[in-house]
Amino acid sequence: MLSIGVLAKRTGTKVQTVRYYEQIGLMPEAERSAGGQRRYATAQLDRLAFIRHARQLGFSLEAIRELLDLSDSPERSCAEVDAVARRQLSEVEARLARLEALRGELQRMIGECHADRVADCRILEVLRDHEECLSDHGAPQP
Amino acid sequence: MLSIGVLAKRTGTKVQTVRYYEQIGLMPEAERSAGGQRRYATAQLDRLAFIRHARQLGFSLEAIRELLDLSDSPERSCAEVDAVARRQLSEVEARLARLEALRGELQRMIGECHADRVADCRILEVLRDHEECLSDHGAPQP
DNA sequence: CTTGAAGCTACACCCGCTGTAGGTCCCATA
């Protein structure tokens, strides 16, 4: 039986984050010691490691909840799991496209600024007027 | 003199967002009509357009505050402006690198799953064990 | 003058944590 501190350290999580996951129902309520402190078995360690790894791969807590639920029914088809992963992939691809456009615009405006004074700064000119941009770059960061 | 609704519509902003920008001091306190409603001049329209465009290019509100302050002193050197933009570019590049690594892992795990049952799903295997990954992918999305 | 859209304030909520305050528990050492 592990304390929350050991569990956290072994999975690269902060103690508060573990408690937060319990609070939102992503981790089950932990058993408690006589004095009321949380105690964890290896199953919880594995679950937390799964959550952290999925987070590192960019899955939302909602998606992770789905994945955890699915992995509790090992006899079911894994089509839903694959769908969650594909959804995640297309989110990542969408963000990549946006960021590539941003990078292009930023590089261009930095490259074009040969001014000394703020009054003539190309960067500020571009920021003042989207017509100066080559790409769309839709909404602010999601 | 424009109402907040017109100002918002012309800059592609939500009315609440305009009020929020005022609240955090990014937009100046607006003049008011006799009945207490906000009224805006063209200068504010330009300022808001600048803010929104910079947001679309991924600048944080803090960076935008800096840029707005700098553009109020047109005689100064634009070196600081350029530095803000370069910082933004390197943040974008860092995110791109992370997302490219994520994309690689996601593509690989999706491509490797030829199972039918959840019990044998390659995606879940990879999520359970980072050793299955080829790349690091450090911290969850910042 | 009426009416309905648009504005007002104040507040709660989203995600995914992180930090703090003020108290309690655990366990190695003396």
Next chain:
DNA sequence: TATGGGACCTACAGCGGGTGTAGCTTCAAG
């Protein structure tokens, strides 16, 4: 067995960057 200091507990506030709601008041067209 007593003690000290780390680790733990709960409860709550706050981050960024907004969004949504409730319950009012104001504006402008007809």
